[in-house]
Amino acid sequence: xxxxxxxxxTKTFNGVIIAVDRVNLxxxxxxxxxxxxxxxxxxxxxxxxLTTLLRPTSGTAKICGYDVVRQRSKVREKIGVVFQEPALxxxxxxxxxxxxxxxxxxxxxxxxxxxxxxxxxxVDLVDRADDLVRSYSGGMKRRLExxxxxxxxPKVLFLDEPTLGLDARARFTVWNYIKRxxxxxxxxxxxxxxxxxxxxxxSDRVAIINNGKILVIDEPEELKNRIGxxxxxxxxxxxxxxxxxxxxxxxxxxxxxxxxxxxxVNHGEEKIPMIVEVANENGIRIESISLHKPxxxxxxxxxxxxxxxx
Amino acid sequence: MKLRELQAIYVMWARQMKxxxxxxxxxxxxxxxxxxxxxxxxxxxxxxxxLPGSENLTYLDFLAPGIISMSIMFSSAFAGISIxxxxxxxxLQEVLVAPVSRLSIVIGRALGGGTVALIQGFIILIISILLxxxxxxxxxxxxxxxxxxxxxxxxxxxxxxxxxxxxxxxLIMNLLLFPMILLSSAFFPIDTMxxxxxxxxxxxxxxxxxxxxxxxxxxxxxxPLHVDFLIVLGVCMGxxxxxxxxxxxxxx
Ligand SMILES: Nc1ncnc2c1ncn2[C@@H]1O[C@H](COP(=O)(O)OP(=O)(O)O)[C@@H](O)[C@H]1O
Ligand SMILES: [Mg+2]
Numbered sequence: 001x002x003x004x005x006x007x008x009x010t011k012t013f014n015g016v017i018i019a020v021d022r023v024n025l026x027x028x029x030x031x032x033x034x035x036x037x038x039x040x041x042x043x044x045x046x047x048x049x050l051t052t053l054l055r056p057t058s059g060t061a062k063i064c065g066y067d068v069v070r071q072r073s074k075v076r077e078k079i080g081v082v083f084q085e086p087a088l089x090x091x092x093x094x095x096x097x098x099x100x101x102x103x104x105x106x107x108x109x110x111x112x113x114x115x116x117x118x119x120x121x122x123v124d125l126v127d128r129a130d131d132l133v134r135s136y137s138g139g140m141k142r143r144l145e146x147x148x149x150x151x152x153x154p155k156v157l158f159l160d161e162p163t164l165g166l167d168a169r170a171r172f173t174v175w176n177y178i179k180r181x182x183x184x185x186x187x188x189x190x191x192x193x194x195x196x197x198x199x200x201x202x203s204d205r206v207a208i209i210n211n212g213k214i215l216v217i218d219e220p221e222e223l224k225n226r227i228g229x230x231x232x233x234x235x236x237x238x239x240x241x242x243x244x245x246x247x248x249x250x251x252x253x254x255x256x257x258x259x260x261x262x263x264x265v266n267h268g269e270e271k272i273p274m275i276v277e278v279a280n281e282n283g284i285r286i287e288s289i290s291l292h293k294p295x296x297x298x299x300x301x302x303x304x305x306x307x308x309x310x
Numbered sequence: 311m312k313l314r315e316l317q318a319i320y321v322m323w324a325r326q327m328k329x330x331x332x333x334x335x336x337x338x339x340x341x342x343x344x345x346x347x348x349x350x351x352x353x354x355x356x357x358x359x360x361l362p363g364s365e366n367l368t369y370l371d372f373l374a375p376g377i378i379s380m381s382i383m384f385s386s387a388f389a390g391i392s393i394x395x396x397x398x399x400x401x402l403q404e405v406l407v408a409p410v411s412r413l414s415i416v417i418g419r420a421l422g423g424g425t426v427a428l429i430q431g432f433i434i435l436i437i438s439i440l441l442x443x444x445x446x447x448x449x450x451x452x453x454x455x456x457x458x459x460x461x462x463x464x465x466x467x468x469x470x471x472x473x474x475x476x477x478x479x480x481l482i483m484n485l486l487l488f489p490m491i492l493l494s495s496a497f498f499p500i501d502t503m504x505x506x507x508x509x510x511x512x513x514x515x516x517x518x519x520x521x522x523x524x525x526x527x528x529x530x531x532x533x534p535l536h537v538d539f540l541i542v543l544g545v546c547m548g549x550x551x552x553x554x555x556x557x558x559x560x561x562x
Contacts, residue, residue: 051407052406052407053403053406053407053561054561055561073409073411076407076408076409077409079407081403081407083400083403083404085400086399086400087400087401087402087403087404088400088401088404089325089329089401090399091328091329091332091333092325092328092329096325096328099321100321100325101404101408103317103318103320103321104317104318104321104405104408104409104410105314105408105409106312106313106314106317106318106409148404
């Protein structure tokens with residue numbers, strides 16, 4: 001059974017704004033599925049549709065085989081959510097927030113005690129558990145929310161821009177939790193983000209969404225390969241001579257200018273030693289080599305004609 | 311009902327109680343204001359107003375149950391409406407994705423808000439007695455206090471499903487709830503009202519809550535007590551179901 005499956009899922013607001021436009025996707029159990037798109041692309045709306053907070057205008061969606069409209073309470077039992085905006089009661093302590101959640105999901109007293117300790121440890125909040133959430137930093141609130149989201153052992157976890165507004169260190173910590181949850185607890189994760197790097201590092205597969213429409217879905221490596229090869233730029237003493245040698249192999253020379261040779265190739269990092277070697281054998285002095293691998297920014301640019309951030 | 315639903319109702323209630331205990335300044339404000347009303351309005355008009363059909367009851371005696379009702383209803387309506395805050399601060403999403411029926415969420419909220427309102431109501435009742443209000447019996451008043459709290463919370467929840475912002479809420483508070491309380495016989499008896507006001511009072515459900523409370527506390531009522539009770543009970547059940555229906559239908 002698929003963890004998530006949608007068929008022409010559509011949501012319009014006030015009859016004019018098409019926030020989600022005939023989205024078809026299917027997420028396997030145990031997968032980390034990245035949902036990458038700029039602000040206003042429709043990521044949050046999609047999450048709210050899949051988590052039963054909004055009703056689709058048309059189309060259908062199923063979570064673990066349960067329909068998000070007709071079997072809402074079944075769906076709710078299967079999912080955990082970290083919303084884009086914090087959804088904590090800041091007048092309660094961290095522990096009280098967790099206890100509230102545990103009781104809403106019907107955990108027994110023993111389960112509550114065990115799970116609360118377990119998740120607090122996992123996100124390093126044991127020391128601050130009894131402070132009011134009002135006094136937490138942004139990163140701590142995020143960690144508490146992540147802890148809370150999987151307390152009841154959901155099958156599918158939705159994370160809506162979980163690292164938005166966090167500094168580099170806090171972001172890195174959150175990435176580690178996400179990976180651990182997926183590996184150790186086997187939770188399927190639906191992760192939205194507008195950070196190319198995040199989608200790339202964490203996801204098994206990425207869907208790129210823009211203006212409510214999915215442009216492409218694939219593994220990050222495949223997406224990058226699709227739009228072109230790696231580019232190696234070599235500055236050296238005799239670029240023309242190096243070009244002749246290199247062209248005898250399977251490398252594809254793009255151009256030479258002055259002392260620069262630009263080569264387009266698959267798996268660029270594996271070709272660099274070979275280039276250095278042949279250059280040495282032929283007495284060509286290499287001054288510098290740089291490798292540019294296409295990233296998801298380039299993929300996004302390729303499909304939309306504009307930059308992800310802009 | 312499933313155990314989980316009961317646990318959800320309990321924890322919704324417990325959350326309100328924790329917040330209540332922690333918000334001391336607001337609690338004091340909620341009690342001091344009605345006490346001012348009672349003390350100054352009651353004492354000030356005590357000699358001016360003569361009650362029809364009762365020699366031994368003063369205006370202060372008449373006003374006390376009205377003020378208690380008013381404070382319970384304002385506080386409860388506010389607890390219902392404060393769902394707007396939960397929506398604004400995101401917490402409502404946490405509540406709504408939980409596998410708990412909307413009816414349980416509404417009941418939990420109503421019990422939480424209602425308990426807080428009742429505690430405040432009782433404190434004002436004790437203060438009234440200290441001010442010299444001649445209370446006849448307290449026990450039979452309790453069902454009326456509970457029911458009026460629940461009616462008002464449900465009413466507040468209904469408002470919260472319509473209005474997404476604080477301005478709308480202010481408007482409804484001032485244009486709807488305040489006139490309803492003024493016309494509920496909290497401040498003046500129905501007998502002495504002009505005819506058209508009487509009609510408005512009689513279709514106002516809050517009138518029966520105030521009249522019932524006054525009847526059971528002071529033995530001074532316009533309608534028979536069982537009529538008051540049945541009407542308030544019916545309104546309470548209607549409001550609970552309607553508010554959970556609206557709440558269920560509304561989107562984030
Ligand atoms: N409640 C709403 N009412 C009207 N328009 C909305 C609402 N929620 C979102 N939108 C619009 O839908 C589009 C997608 O928004 P959203 O899903 O929040 O995007 P993202 O999460 O990718 O930034 C935006 O144009 C946004 O303005
Ligand atoms: Mg968003």
